[in-house]
Amino acid sequence: MALASRLLSRSRQLYAGQVALSHEYAVSVRSYAKEAAPPKLPPLKGDEMLKNIFYEVKNKFETALGILRKEKITIDPDDPAAVSQYAKVMKTVREKADLFSESQRIKYTIEQQTKGIPDARTYLLTLQEIRIKSGLIDDLGAEAMMMEALEKVEKEIKKPLMRSDKKNMGLLLAEFDKINKKLGIKKEDLPKYEEELELKIAKEQLQELKKDALEAMETQLKREEFKDEQMVDVKSLDIRNFL
Numbered sequence: 731m732a733l734a735s736r737l738l739s740r741s742r743q744l745y746a747g748q749v750a751l752s753h754e755y756a757v758s759v760r761s762y763a764k765e766a767a768p769p770k771l772p773p774l775k776g777d778e779m780l781k782n783i784f785y786e787v788k789n790k791f792e793t794a795l796g797i798l799r800k801e802k803i804t805i806d807p808d809d810p811a812a813v814s815q816y817a818k819v820m821k822t823v824r825e826k827a828d829l830f831s832e833s834q835r836i837k838y839t840i841e842q843q844t845k846g847i848p849d850a851r852t853y854l855l856t857l858q859e860i861r862i863k864s865g866l867i868d869d870l871g872a873e874a875m876m877m878e879a880l881e882k883v884e885k886e887i888k889k890p891l892m893r894s895d896k897k898n899m900g901l902l903l904a905e906f907d908k909i910n911k912k913l914g915i916k917k918e919d920l921p922k923y924e925e926e927l928e929l930k931i932a933k934e935q936l937q938e939l940k941k942d943a944l945e946a947m948e949t950q951l952k953r954e955e956f957k958d959e960q961m962v963d964v965k966s967l968d969i970r971n972f973l
Contacts, residue, residue, distance in 0.1 A: 794826075798823070798969070799970055800970070801970075805965060805967060807933050807940060839864070849892050850902060879902060879905035879909060947962070
């Protein structure tokens with residue numbers, strides 16, 4: 731059961747967006763209340779609202795657990811097929827439980843944390859902070875190129891670039907288009923980039939599960955009653971047996 735708990739807790743995809751009940755809590759409560767209450771009925775009171783939110787989260791958790799009880803997961807981060815299968819299972823969990831993907835979670839975070847930022851420079855610096863906190867690596871050096879583009883535009887207009895300045899923001903976006911072209915990034919390829927991100931996350935999570943499983947077995951074998959037992963290969967474990 732401990733291993734199963736780790737599977738659920740390790741999955742950022744499982745809890746990423748919908749448990750935004752703790753992130754921007756007041757906003758989430760208000761939006762939930764609007765959806766939960768029919769237009770002609772009086773708005774929900776605090777206790778009723780929290781009760782409904784609790785049941786919603788509980789139902790999502792049970793939906794996710796039900797899927798994990800049925801789907802086979804092989805704890806082998808070095809096997810592309812196992813990583814792909816794990817990513818597929820977690821995608822099913824997200825779709826059935828109506829949860830955010832990692833890309834959707836990042837998009838939501840960006841929208842929430844950049845809301846109200848007036849200037850382009852602070853906006854780009856905030857995006858950098860979000861990337862770092864999300865564990866994403868800028869392998870292409872895109873951020874540096876974007877800042878250079880901003881400095882070019884600000885030097886040209888001789889003032890800080892404000893996001894409300896549509897004309898000059900257009901100049902910056904044109905520079906960004908040049909950067910995307912230089913890096914070979916196309917809008918039509920975004921679904922492919924998202925899939926690559928989910929596979930990367932799936933591999934990382936399987937690595938963490940493998941580490942947890944090995945630590946759990948090592949702890950178990952230290953007990954007197956298991957001293958003559960041998961550690962099994964984590965790839966042979968079936969998590970469904972622990973749920």
